[in-house]
Amino acid sequence: MARTADSSGRLARTGRRVLIASAPILLGIAAQGRAAETGAPVDLELVLAVDISYSMDADEQQVQREGYVSAIVSKPVLDAISLGPLGRIAVSYVEWAGADEQRTVIPWTVIDGPSSARAFADRLAAAPLRRAYRTSISGALIHSARLFEGNGFASARQVIDVSGDGPNNQGETVEQVRDEVLERGVVINGLPLMLKRPSFSMMDVGDLDVYYRDCVIGGPGAFMVPVRSVDQFPAAVRTKLVLEIAGLGPEAPAIPPGGTDALPTAAERGPSKADCTSGEQLWRDRFGN
Structure with a gap:
C-alpha cells in the first residue's frame, strides 16, 4: 500500500535496511530488458522529474530548484547514500510541463559522496530556469521511464x-501510463505541491494529494510527501530523497506524526478514489478542447 509522509517530520532512523523491490521489466512504451549483467552496479537509479509549468510562479520555481540543490548535498541524503550496500546511486534530473515538454537537464550521474553530490548540485544551480505550458504527468512518466x-x-x-502542482491535463491518461510504468517494475513516488496562494487557479483540484495517491504513485513501498507552503519545500525534498535512497517500506513509518500537517493514510481516508481525468475535464470546461 502506498503511504503518505509528512513533509515537516524528520527521519526517525537512518540505519535501516534497504528495501529491495524488483519486478519483471517489460514496458508497453518500449520493450527492453534490463542489462543487469553489463551495467555498472548502483544501489538505486532515480529520476527526479520536476514540474516547470506556468501554474508555478517564478519565486516558487526558484525555491523548488534551490530545494533540490541543497537537498542533494545535505548530510541526511549523503548518509542515506553511504548506508547502501554499494554506497552509490545514479540520478537524472528532468524538467517537464506539457505533453511535448520534457527536458533532461542533468543526464545520469553517479553520486557516491560529497564531491560528486556537490558537482551535481553546482551543475543544477547553473542551469537556467524555464517555464512551459500545460501539465502532462503522463508525458513526464513516459520520458522518465525511457x-x-x-x-x-x-x-x-x-x-x-x-x-507537480496540478493534475494531468494533456497527453495520455495518467492512470494508463502509470500502470504501464509499474509493469516494468519502476516505482513512482510523488511530491504534490499544494502551495498556499491568495486565490486558486481554475485548473487546480481541491485534493491534489488524493489525486497523486490514486492516479500517480505506485509500486512496492511507493509514497508521497505533500508540500503545503513554499517554506516546507527544502525539508520535503530532503525527506523524500532520504526515504527513496534508503528504500524504506510502507509497513513501518519512518517519519513520526508532524502535527496538523500530517495527512491520514489511504486506509484512514477510506475507499474513496480521485477522478484521474479531472484535469482533462477542467481543461475542456474552460477552453472547450
Missing part, C-alpha cells in the same frame, strides 16, 4: 520521483 533503458547502470530499484 531514461532507464540502456543507461549503463544496473540496480535492484528504479524510481521516478515526480513533483
Whole structure:
C-alpha cells in the first residue's frame, strides 16, 4: 500500500535496511530488458522529474530548484547514500510541463559522496530556469521511464520521483501510463505541491494529494510527501530523497506524526478514489478542447 509522509517530520532512523523491490521489466512504451549483467552496479537509479509549468510562479520555481540543490548535498541524503550496500546511486534530473515538454537537464550521474553530490548540485544551480505550458504527468512518466533503458547502470530499484502542482491535463491518461510504468517494475513516488496562494487557479483540484495517491504513485513501498507552503519545500525534498535512497517500506513509518500537517493514510481516508481525468475535464470546461 502506498503511504503518505509528512513533509515537516524528520527521519526517525537512518540505519535501516534497504528495501529491495524488483519486478519483471517489460514496458508497453518500449520493450527492453534490463542489462543487469553489463551495467555498472548502483544501489538505486532515480529520476527526479520536476514540474516547470506556468501554474508555478517564478519565486516558487526558484525555491523548488534551490530545494533540490541543497537537498542533494545535505548530510541526511549523503548518509542515506553511504548506508547502501554499494554506497552509490545514479540520478537524472528532468524538467517537464506539457505533453511535448520534457527536458533532461542533468543526464545520469553517479553520486557516491560529497564531491560528486556537490558537482551535481553546482551543475543544477547553473542551469537556467524555464517555464512551459500545460501539465502532462503522463508525458513526464513516459520520458522518465525511457531514461532507464540502456543507461549503463544496473540496480535492484528504479524510481521516478515526480513533483507537480496540478493534475494531468494533456497527453495520455495518467492512470494508463502509470500502470504501464509499474509493469516494468519502476516505482513512482510523488511530491504534490499544494502551495498556499491568495486565490486558486481554475485548473487546480481541491485534493491534489488524493489525486497523486490514486492516479500517480505506485509500486512496492511507493509514497508521497505533500508540500503545503513554499517554506516546507527544502525539508520535503530532503525527506523524500532520504526515504527513496534508503528504500524504506510502507509497513513501518519512518517519519513520526508532524502535527496538523500530517495527512491520514489511504486506509484512514477510506475507499474513496480521485477522478484521474479531472484535469482533462477542467481543461475542456474552460477552453472547450
